[in-house]
Every structure is written in structure tokens, then in C-alpha cells.
Amino acid sequence: MSKIACVLTDYFEDVEHTEPAKSFKDAGHQLVTIEKEKGKQVTGKQGDATVTIDQSIDEVKPSDFDALFIPGGFSPDSLRSDDRFVDFVKPFMDEKKPVLAICHGPQLLLTAKKLEGRTATGFKSIMVDMEYAGATVKDQEVVVSENQLVTSRMPDDIPAFNKEALKVLA
Numbered sequence: 001m002s003k004i005a006c007v008l009t010d011y012f013e014d015v016e017h018t019e020p021a022k023s024f025k026d027a028g029h030q031l032v033t034i035e036k037e038k039g040k041q042v043t044g045k046q047g048d049a050t051v052t053i054d055q056s057i058d059e060v061k062p063s064d065f066d067a068l069f070i071p072g073g074f075s076p077d078s079l080r081s082d083d084r085f086v087d088f089v090k091p092f093m094d095e096k097k098p099v100l101a102i103c104h105g106p107q108l109l110l111t112a113k114k115l116e117g118r119t120a121t122g123f124k125s126i127m128v129d130m131e132y133a134g135a136t137v138k139d140q141e142v143v144v145s146e147n148q149l150v151t152s153r154m155p156d157d158i159p160a161f162n163k164e165a166l167k168v169l170a
Contacts, residue, residue, distance in 0.1 A: 001028040002066040002098070002169050007085055007108065008051060009035050013073030014044030015155050016102045017051065020069065023162040029169060031069070034060055036082070045073050057084045062091040067169060072103025072123065072154075080111035090114060093149070100165045102152045106130060119143055120151040144168065 004024055008017060021031050035042060038056040043049070062068075068089060070076055079085040085108065092099050093114035101109060106122040107129075109115050116134030121127070121143045130137045141157040142164045144150050150168055152161035 001030065003030045003032065003064070004067045004069050004100075004169075005060065005062070005065040005088075005092075006031050006033045006069040006071070007035070007057075007076075007079055007088065008033050008042055008053070008071060009075045009078050010042045011045040011074035011078070012042065012049075012051075012071045013075075013103055013155065014046040014049040015158065016073060016105075017044065017071040018049050019158045020071070020100070020102070020162055020165065023166065024069070024169070027166055027169070029067075032060075032065070034088075042075075057082075057088060060088070062088060062095075062097075065092075065097070067098035067100065068092040069165075070099070070101040070105035070108050072101075072105050074104070076101075076104050076107040080108045086112045096146070096148045098148055098150070098165070098168045100150045100161070100168070102157070102161055103154055106151055118145045118149055120145055120149060121153050122151060123153055 035053040142160040
């Protein structure tokens with residue numbers, strides 16, 4: 001089973017973390033949450049979910065993990081202002097490891113300059129940014145690119161996102 005890095009900070013979209021995380025764990029995968037500070041509690045923007053961070057970004061390297069999960073909400077926008085997180089996501093794309101990004105999650109991939117030539121989707125407000133970054137953007141519930149990158153638009157897409165993410169992780 002896969003060891004999945006989940007980059008996360010305050011104001012993530014609650015269900016975009018909790019539902020995929022449950023799906024991944026139920027399938028036997030290990031999920032490790034990563035933020036600036038190990039042990040910190042981060043809270044979703046709806047206030048429905050609180051997550052205790054497993055590891056600090058300074059304690060991990062991409063080679064420790066088989067896959068990357070980026071929940072949406074305001075979290076990815078916040079994380080992309082920190083070069084440590086931008087540098088952390090690049091090898092996952094370069095090495096064709098599974099990358100699972102929902103809603104605003106692709107913002108971190110935008111800043112890492114890793115969407116060019118890919119087909120993807122994201123929340124409506126970032127679709128134009130994704131096009132400017134060289135991605136072919138589809139307005140559909142889930143897009144799988146090169147059997148590696150799985151993207152979705154919003155919480156309503158979570159069932160399709162989970163299904164395709166689990167296929168790519170298998």
C-alpha cells in the first residue's frame with residue numbers, strides 16, 4: 001500500500017480532506033499530514049474538521065512517500081507562498097508519482113510550474129490560471145492525466161475523485 005504525503009494547513013476545505021483521507025485509509029494506504037509545524041492542529045474553513053499534523057515540512061523529503069494529496073480550500077494558496085512546499089511537490093510530478101489534487105489543490109502545482117502539457121481540472125476560479133500555466137483544462141468532475149495526476153473541481157466531485165485516486169494508487 002502507498003504512503004501518501006498530505007500537505008495541509010488552516011482553512012483547508014473540510015470534506016476535501018476528511019472524505020478522501022478516510023477512503024485512502026479504508027483501502028489500506030497510510031496518510032501523513034505535513035505542515036510547517038509538527039503537532040500543530042489545523043482547522044478546516046468550515047470548522048468541521050481539525051487535524052493534528054504528523055510531520056514538519058523540514059522533517060520530510062519526497063522520496064519518503066509514494067504519492068501526494070493536496071486538499072482544496074485556502075490551504076494550497078497559503079502553502080504555495082512557502083518555497084519549501086513548492087520544492088516538495090515538484091519531484092512527485094517529475095517522477096510520475098500519483099498526485100491527487102482537488103478544488104484549489106492545483107494552485108500548489110501552478111506555483112511549482114508542473115501543469116504545463118497536462119490535462120486537469122480545478123475549482124472554477126483557478127481554471128484560467130491553469131490554462132495560463134499550459135494545462136488543458138476540462139470542466140468535469142474528475143480528470144486523470146497520464147495515469148498519475150488526478151484532479152477534481154469541488155466537494156460534489158469527491159466520490160469520483162476518490163474512485164479514480166484509488167485506481168491510480170493501486
